[in-house]
Every structure is written in structure tokens, then in C-alpha cells.
Amino acid sequence: MSGPGPERDLGRLLAGLEPQLHPGVYVFASGARVPAGVAAVVTVAEAEGWTVVCERGEAERVGLEYVFPCSWITLRVRSALDAVGLTAAVAGVLAREQIACNVVAGFHHDHLFVPQGRGERAVALLEEVAAAGRSA
Template sequence: MPTERDLTTLLKNMKPELQPGIFVFCTIAAGAPVPAALDPLLTFREEEGTTLVVHREGAEAAGLGYAFASGLITLTVQSALDAVGFLAAIAVRLAAAGISVNAVSAFHHDHLFVPYDRADEAMALLQNMGGPNETRAGS
């Protein structure tokens, strides 16, 4: 499937999907191995340590401290990695409602980690995006 760059088309066709479960952010020491029992959804190495995004149950079972219990919303439109303004428009909409978002752009889709207790509200806001005034919000 071809990727999309046009902001209006992206907003109109993003079709957000709330993934099951509660996701959390953990960190382990730089260079430390990922605990064998974990299957991280996301791993990112930084100078201070390695960030792992995992299901909360996995973090608890591994005895890892965690932060930001979040719901995961996948935007199912195949956005181009060089699309301009897509995540900005979404962040503006969620910020206006006081909802924080940690966005991850993967090869095929964009993924949004939002506070778990506000995930349904975030979904409703995203499902109502894509009208004629939306592209201005992210410009």
C-alpha cells in the first residue's frame, strides 16, 4: 500500500484504533540486557539508559519501575515518514483538551501513547478530526 503525505487526506483517513491493554514506559541501564520475560513493544537507547515500552503486567512481573500508564492508539492510515504536519495537528487537538501524547512513528503507522484514563476521550477527539478546518490547527 502506498504511503500518504497529504495532510488533509491523512486526517480524513487516519482511522484510530485503541489497542488492548495498559502500556508503561520503563528504563534499564545503558547496555543492560532486556529481561528475558519481557517482549517490549518499543526499545529506544539513550545515553542515560534504554527505554522500554511494555504492557504494565510485564513490567510488574519483571519487577521494573515504570511511568506513564497509557493507552495505545494506532493511526491505521499508512502515513509517509516525511509527511508534514500530521502529528502536529493531532498534538494540537489533544493539547486543547489537556491530553498529553507521546507519539511514535513506525514504518507503516503512527502510534500515540495517551494517559490510560483519557484514552476513550482521545479516541473520540481523533475520530472527529478530518473536517475542512483541521489542517489549519497543525500548520
């Protein structure tokens, strides 16, 4: 692995958020298995079945019933998996604006799924947090 390691300091995490809004509409679907050929962004195995997050068109293509059409935002700061407070801070900022937020931690970055149509506002709020952190 090259470059600096993952960040744990909450102040530096918030200052370096760099939220990236992905194009498209994403959805959450569930089933007994992940359909072959589906280009999933996230999969989670639960006792009740698999959760699949994918583009709405992918879900429709393979016949998955879905809920929560949403926008996908990646926080490009390289967050450590054991960092404390990032999820709470981000969710709190969005909650104050009544923006629901489903967070998924990846190995390198955190990913947010917010209601469709609220992605640009969520990014703007997160950019304000980052700017405030850089000027602190």
C-alpha cells in the same frame, strides 16, 4: 510491498486516521538493557539507557520500575515517515483537551500513548478530525 504507498498529504492523512485503541494499560520504563523475554511495544536506545514501552503486567513481571500508565492508540492510516504536519495536528487536537500525547512513528503507522483513562476520549477527538477531513 503491495498496495498504495505511504501517504504524505496532510489532508488525506487526517481524513484517514482510523484510530485504534488497544486493550490494556501500557507503561514507560527505563534500564541499562531491555530485560530478556519482555514483550516490548517500543524500545528506544538513549545515552542514559533503554526506554521500554510495554504492558504494565509485563513490566511488573520482569521487575521494571515504570511511569506514565497509559493507553496505546494506533493511527491506522499508512503515513510516510517524511510526511509533514501529522504529529503537530494530532498533538494539537489532544492538547486543546489537556490530553498529553507521546508519539512514536513506526514504519507503517504512528502510535500515540495518552494517559490511562483518556484513550476513549482521545479516539473520539481523532475520529471527529477524520470525519471533518472526509467531509471537507
